[in-house]
Amino acid sequence: MSQAYPQLALDAQLCFPLYATTRAVTRAYASLLEPVGLTYPQYLTMLALWEAGGPVSVSALGARLHLDSGTLTPLLKRLEAAGRVTRQRDPEDERRVLLTVTDAGMALREEVADVPWRLAALMGLDRGEAEVLHGALGRLLRNLDGEGAADAQP
Amino acid sequence: MSQAYPQLALDAQLCFPLYATTRAVTRAYASLLEPVGLTYPQYLTMLALWEAGGPVSVSALGARLHLDSGTLTPLLKRLEAAGRVTRQRDPEDERRVLLTVTDAGMALREEVADVPWRLAALMGLDRGEAEVLHGALGRLLRNLDGEGAADAQP
DNA sequence: CACAAATGTATTGCGCGCAATCTAAAAGTC
DNA sequence: GACTTTTAGATTGCGCGCAATACATTTGTG
Numbered sequence: 001m002s003q004a005y006p007q008l009a010l011d012a013q014l015c016f017p018l019y020a021t022t023r024a025v026t027r028a029y030a031s032l033l034e035p036v037g038l039t040y041p042q043y044l045t046m047l048a049l050w051e052a053g054g055p056v057s058v059s060a061l062g063a064r065l066h067l068d069s070g071t072l073t074p075l076l077k078r079l080e081a082a083g084r085v086t087r088q089r090d091p092e093d094e095r096r097v098l099l100t101v102t103d104a105g106m107a108l109r110e111e112v113a114d115v116p117w118r119l120a121a122l123m124g125l126d127r128g129e130a131e132v133l134h135g136a137l138g139r140l141l142r143n144l145d146g147e148g149a150a151d152a153q154p
Numbered sequence: 155m156s157q158a159y160p161q162l163a164l165d166a167q168l169c170f171p172l173y174a175t176t177r178a179v180t181r182a183y184a185s186l187l188e189p190v191g192l193t194y195p196q197y198l199t200m201l202a203l204w205e206a207g208g209p210v211s212v213s214a215l216g217a218r219l220h221l222d223s224g225t226l227t228p229l230l231k232r233l234e235a236a237g238r239v240t241r242q243r244d245p246e247d248e249r250r251v252l253l254t255v256t257d258a259g260m261a262l263r264e265e266v267a268d269v270p271w272r273l274a275a276l277m278g279l280d281r282g283e284a285e286v287l288h289g290a291l292g293r294l295l296r297n298l299d300g301e302g303a304a305d306a307q308p
Numbered sequence: 309c310a311c312a313a314a315t316g317t318a319t320t321g322c323g324c325g326c327a328a329t330c331t332a333a334a335a336g337t338c
Numbered sequence: 339g340a341c342t343t344t345t346a347g348a349t350t351g352c353g354c355g356c357a358a359t360a361c362a363t364t365t366g367t368g
Binding site: 004005007008009010012013014015016017018019020021022023024025026027028029040044047048050051064065066109112113116117119120122123124125129130132133134136137138139140141143144145 | 158159161162163164166167168169170171172173174175176177178179180181182183194198201202204205218219220263266267270271273274276277278279283284286287288290291292293294295297298299
């Protein structure tokens, strides 16, 4: 009788493992990033900005990170206050705000260069398992965030 | 030159896919749970309480969900205000608070019984892929949250 | 050119997560 | 039995996420 609804068991579906594991990964990153003075979302933001290689608008950054201005604006203000990023209106289109990484922001790249390796060690997955996980997560994200996604077989 | 640090690419590691996908899954659940009046963490909490089958302490619930009192106390107060749970001090040990699901809380089980199926349809993964993902996430969680975890090969 | 619609950010409000701190009750210690 | 230590929750503070709303700047339309 303890399992009148077996499909509702916490471990029966993907939701809970995904939820709990992601928070564990976030905590692990946070412990490595704390000495550098970055939160995990701020770290991902810096990765995206470094990767872009030049000035990026808030909306372009949001598209890359799947985040909106409600989250990004205050986060970017904190990065700006910390001297890692500048925010200035685009003269070509005064609606947009262009983000540029400062020299101090670029210097952070060396400081966090070893973070991925250290995290990989903490996670303890072999390459094959990591690739399988990466592939499945990517497909899941496309299925959920992809626009139409009406069909079930890709 | 745009890739002086290839290991820092957003898609090179697991962190970003895990982060973005989890939020996409949470949004999908939220849209299904909104009519029932539950947030996604509240839904997971109800799953844990239903699964327990009887009164549970806050710390026992926290151990199951990997959450602490700082998160659970206000969440449980909201569930209590909504009439889904009661919170009362354990007479045997006045430090502990025992959580009991009300009749209204039990009734929710039927309302959300189809949520896992509907989510599975949205996620669009076949059974094999879901099992691989489930297994890898579980191993990852144990590696990160397991106590010692000194060794690299399980 | 006036004027409505669309676009890009910012703001507000709420619910997590989590570290740090606090309080009260129980368990150990002498 | 007073005293310290431990344990269980609650509280505070901060940083996300995200929906809803507001605002200013284009852009499209007549």
